[in-house]
Amino acid sequence: MVTWSKKHLEMTLQQIPPHPHPKRWLEQYATPAPLAAEMLHTAFLYGDIEGKVVADLGCGTGILAIGAALLGASRVYGVDVDEEALEVAKGWAERLGVSVEFIAGDVQEFGIQVDTVVQNPPFGDRPGHGDLPFLDKALQVAGVVYTFHDAKALSFLERSLEGKGRITLRRTLPFVLPRLFPFHTHDRKTIQIVLLRIEPLKG
Numbered sequence: 001m002v003t004w005s006k007k008h009l010e011m012t013l014q015q016i017p018p019h020p021h022p023k024r025w026l027e028q029y030a031t032p033a034p035l036a037a038e039m040l041h042t043a044f045l046y047g048d049i050e051g052k053v054v055a056d057l058g059c060g061t062g063i064l065a066i067g068a069a070l071l072g073a074s075r076v077y078g079v080d081v082d083e084e085a086l087e088v089a090k091g092w093a094e095r096l097g098v099s100v101e102f103i104a105g106d107v108q109e110f111g112i113q114v115d116t117v118v119q120n121p122p123f124g125d126r127p128g129h130g131d132l133p134f135l136d137k138a139l140q141v142a143g144v145v146y147t148f149h150d151a152k153a154l155s156f157l158e159r160s161l162e163g164k165g166r167i168t169l170r171r172t173l174p175f176v177l178p179r180l181f182p183f184h185t186h187d188r189k190t191i192q193i194v195l196l197r198i199e200p201l202k203g
Contacts, residue, residue, distance in 0.1 A: 004044075004071055010037035012070065016063045016092045019085050029177055031063050031120040035148065038173065039118060039195055040067040043146050046169075046197065049073050052115035055141065057107040057134050062089025062100065064118045069098035076100045079110050107137050117142040123150045123193075132160060139165050139200040148175075151192040161198065169197035 010033045018030030043049045050072035056065035059078035066089070069076045078100050080086055086102045093100045103110065121134030131149055135157070138145040145165070149157055151172055161167065175193040 004041075006037050006041040009041060009067060009070065010034050012096065013037060013063050013067050015096075016061055016066065017088060019061055019082070020088065029123075030060065031148070032176065033063065035120075035173060035175065035193075035195075036063045036067055038171075039146050039148070040064065040071055042169070042171075042195065042197070043068075043116060043118060044071050046144075048116045048144050048146070053077075054116045054118060055079065055110065055112065055114045057110065057117055057119045057138055058121055059089060059102070060085045060120075062086075062092055062102070064120065065089065065100045065102075066093050066096060066098055068116075068118055069093070069100050070096065073116075077110070077112060077114065078102045079105065079107050081106050107134060110137065110141065113141055115143045117145045117147070119146070120148045123153075131157075135160070135198075136164075139198070142200065145196075145198040145200065147196050147198065148193050149196065151194045154194055157196075163201060165198040165200050167196055167198055169195070171195040 013036050014033040049068055051074050053075045054068040054073040055077040057079050059065045059080045062078050065076050065078035083104050090102055117138040122130035172192055172194055174190050177189045
């Protein structure tokens with residue numbers, strides 16, 4: 001098996017394109033390769049990827065799911081409601097020589113128990129904290145969760161996790177958002193996000 005440095009992983013994942021026609025209501029901002037590599041390499045070092053069953057909820061074009069497969073996950077599921085994104089993901093999984101089971105559907109319908117969830121959910125810039133349903137589902141199906149969230153929402157997320165999950169790692173990182181939609185007024189905008197490792201509290 002290939003031994004992956006974080007930089008090597010980042011360079012490989014850099015090839016995977018963003019969604020060709022992103023939809024505003026789905027908040028389809030691609031996960032940048034440096035952030036994907038940061039999450040996956042961290043999870044790998046914790047022993048949560050290699051030989052594990054991994055799911056990427058809201059996988060988009062598959063950067064986290066494919067990355068988990070490259071790092072030696074025993075089985076990987078990528079779930080997304082957008083079939084156009086999944087077609088891109090399937091093509092790149094094949095091109096990079098990894099096996100990922102891509103599932104077209106709402107993440108709320110995913111019920112397979114896995115060892116690890118890796119995800120970059122909607123940050124909830126639309127009303128209603130769009131990331132919470134993804135986080136709740138991840139906590140239901142996984143033994144450990146790696147997830148990105150807007151740093152401004154961290155205190156809210158901590159309250160939401162009471163009795164449901166314990167944060168064992170938090171790391172603040174810059175996320176560069178490109179101009180994707182007509183309402184964007186700048187070519188690029190940098191926000192601060194947090195990478196969280198969460199252990200569900202199974203009651």
